[in-house]
Amino acid sequence: MADEELIPINVWLAGRSYRIRIVPQEEEAVRKAIKQADNKITELRNTYAGRDDQDFIAMCLLSYAADGAISTFNHPLLQKELTEMAKKIDEALD
Numbered sequence: 001m002a003d004e005e006l007i008p009i010n011v012w013l014a015g016r017s018y019r020i021r022i023v024p025q026e027e028e029a030v031r032k033a034i035k036q037a038d039n040k041i042t043e044l045r046n047t048y049a050g051r052d053d054q055d056f057i058a059m060c061l062l063s064y065a066a067d068g069a070i071s072t073f074n075h076p077l078l079q080k081e082l083t084e085m086a087k088k089i090d091e092a093l094d
Contacts, residue, residue, distance in 0.1 A: 014041050014053045037064070 006021035011034045022030050037060055044056045072078070 013038050014057055040064075 005023060007024050007027070008019055008021050009027060009030070010017055010019050011031065012018075013034055020030075040060045040063065041053075041056045044059050045051075048056070048059070
């Protein structure tokens with residue numbers, strides 16, 4: 001992707017401003033994701049007082065990574081394949 005296809009935007013996350021470059025068509029989705037992450041960090045701050053921002057950012061990242069891993073594991077196609085594999089294993093054991 002060429003640099004001229006990217007636009008610079010300023011965003012706020014955990015009380016700090018960041019200048020990032022994105023594809024113009026993704027601006028709305030990126031801003032929405034940043035707002036969700038910032039809200040999650042604020043929620044963590046209110047729940048776990050006495051930590052620094054790096055802790056909250058790390059906890060937010062871990063939360064999103066775990067959600068992604070869980071939703072991937074619970075994907076219907078994966079569940080179907082796992083069920084079929086389990087049936088084949090049961091048949092082989094019988």
